[in-house]
Amino acid sequence: MQNGNGKPNPQKLGLKLPPDLELESLIGTGSCGPVYKVHFQGETLALKAYTQQAIQRYEKKHGANLAIFEMSQNRSLRKLPQLLPFTAKPNRVLGQDGKFSLCFLQEFVDGVSIDALAERLGRLPQSLLEAGEVIDQVSRTAGIKGMDQFMRDILVRERHGVWQPVMFDFKHVPREHGGSKPLFGILGRKHKAGSAFLRQWRELAARLEKASG
Ligand SMILES: Nc1ncnc2c1ncn2[C@@H]1O[C@H](COP(=O)(O)OP(=O)(O)OP(=O)(O)O)[C@@H](O)[C@H]1O
């Protein structure tokens, strides 16, 4: 599925994309489709190319356009200024009008998984745990639903010598949403119990510290 230059070929992949959008490489494949590193209008971005199956599943189950849904949740979290460093910046949805394949363009996060980082450093950086505390605190105060789901898949990137977690996957429908509740209202007012992700990070940090003697 590649061009002569080794880059993924949109036609061969069945993707209809703007002519000035260049696929650089496949980054990974999630439950809703492949994600590519791309170049578009002078920026390096991540392109989430949703499968028809995933699009139809969201439409049928939640009455939502998957790309718009993911971008809206991504935007909602960025309404909280303290979360800006920890959330990938949404760019735009393509294909909403049927002109292109339905895709969501987002800031490309140049990072590694938490497991890969733990393996590399043999510990979890303090800055990561501190960021986790901020995310936990802010999300509980704002009553964000489903934060543990957003935090399940994160990338960790180094900025000016500081390791920071970055959320990039916003397609999960918060469990608290009943069928009749508004789908996009992830910001609430209720104070909620502590986050599971932070407990898991602390446990991992303690395990690594013990293992290193
Ligand atoms: N903005 C991004 N920047 C860099 N890499 C990304 C970005 N978005 C996604 N990825 C990569 O693409 C892969 C697939 O992401 P996606 O969000 O579709 O699914 P996932 O979180 O891995 O799996 P699931 O759909 O089961 O939750 C991820 O593993 C991640 O490494």
Ligand SMILES: [Mg+2]
């Ligand atoms: Mg995910």
